[in-house]
Amino acid sequence: MPELPEVETVRRGLVPRLVGHVLTRVEQRRPDLRFPLPEAFARRLTGRRVTTIGRRAKYLLAELDDGNVLMVHLGMSGRMVLEAPRGGAGTLGEFYHAHDLNGAHDHVVLTTDDGWTVRFNDPRRFGMMDLVPAGGLAAHKLIRGLGPEPLDPAFDAAALERLLQGKKTSIKAALMDQRVVVGIGNIYACEALHRAGISPRRLAGTVRNERAARLVAAIKAVLNDAIAAGGSSLRDYRQATGELGYFQHRFRVYDRAGERCPRRGCGGTVKRLVQGARSTFYCPACQR
DNA sequence: CTTGGGTCCTGTGCGC
DNA sequence: TGCGCACAGGACCCAA
Numbered sequence: 001m002p003e004l005p006e007v008e009t010v011r012r013g014l015v016p017r018l019v020g021h022v023l024t025r026v027e028q029r030r031p032d033l034r035f036p037l038p039e040a041f042a043r044r045l046t047g048r049r050v051t052t053i054g055r056r057a058k059y060l061l062a063e064l065d066d067g068n069v070l071m072v073h074l075g076m077s078g079r080m081v082l083e084a085p086r087g088g089a090g091t092l093g094e095f096y097h098a099h100d101l102n103g104a105h106d107h108v109v110l111t112t113d114d115g116w117t118v119r120f121n122d123p124r125r126f127g128m129m130d131l132v133p134a135g136g137l138a139a140h141k142l143i144r145g146l147g148p149e150p151l152d153p154a155f156d157a158a159a160l161e162r163l164l165q166g167k168k169t170s171i172k173a174a175l176m177d178q179r180v181v182v183g184i185g186n187i188y189a190c191e192a193l194h195r196a197g198i199s200p201r202r203l204a205g206t207v208r209n210e211r212a213a214r215l216v217a218a219i220k221a222v223l224n225d226a227i228a229a230g231g232s233s234l235r236d237y238r239q240a241t242g243e244l245g246y247f248q249h250r251f252r253v254y255d256r257a258g259e260r261c262p263r264r265g266c267g268g269t270v271k272r273l274v275q276g277a278r279s280t281f282y283c284p285a286c287q288r
Numbered sequence: 289c290t291t292g293g294g295t296c297c298t299g300t301g302c303g304c
Numbered sequence: 305t306g307c308g309c310a311c312a313g314g315a316c317c318c319a320a
Binding site for chain 1: 311312313314315316
């Protein structure tokens with residue numbers, strides 16, 4: 001799925017088209033995504049003005065003028081796709097083709113007062129949407145219990161060390177645990193660990209001192225680099241504008257099993273291993 | 289409490 | 305070409 005850099009890129013793409021605009025038409029094409037959509041979902045959204053679009057972890061949070069927040073999670077395959085008003089600018093079929101989309105998976109389609117549409121397309125349907133009062137967000141089942149934002153200055157070596165203290169699981173699994181730190185998924189966990197020179201199998205609780213400092217720096221660097229590149233486009237992911245991110249070309253280890261380790265002077269070979277049913281890519285020679 | 293495994297769903301790419 | 309299987313960017317839920 002979209003990890004933090006992809007969700008943040010989507011957020012930035014949606015802001016100019018949605019913030020300040022009224023949702024004049026809301027089409028809900030199925031009763032549920034990963035979870036059932038809330039009662040009267042489309043009716044409660046229709047006529048509302050979007051005031052801000054924020055992000056917490058991998059959740060997009062669109063605040064509305066009635067005090068509610070539209071929560072969106074993209075799951076593994078979810079996309080938010082912007083489409084300009086049609087003015088003889090081609091057929092819908094051509095639009096789908098150009099965006100490598102299948103309209104069969106457009107589950108929610110929003111139209112704004114200036115004629116733009118945003119379609120939530122999600123073949124695997126691991127994504128979710130909910131509508132919650134702004135004041136109740138912190139207590140929301142899926143928000144409550146989330147760890148710190150990795151790009152927050154408060155997330156530093158001391159904070160990470162504290163979060164990992166006593167953890168018996170692998171550092172790779174801990175980084176992907178949203179209760180420890182949010183926004184990091186399989187790709188960026190692998191990439192951050194490589195940059196930090198830490199083995200994905202290392203016990204989380206043993207990441208301390210200099211290692212914790214290196215890991216925090218690596219996490220922030222890789223996430224910032226990926227955001228600057230518009231995220232990583234593998235199969236499904238695109239920016240809301242339809243553009244492809246290009247950070248996938250900068251992966252140092254992810255999906256590069258058998259290739260030479262890119263670290264200067266290392267000379268090792270990238271290996272794949274399976275942890276918790278997820279592929280991990282790392283260099284056994286320079287990650288300890 | 290923590291930890292690991294199964295699970296939801298569809299699409300794609302690979303080996304045969 | 306076709307078929308079956310492994311695997312895919314997430315994270316909830318439950319058993320141990």
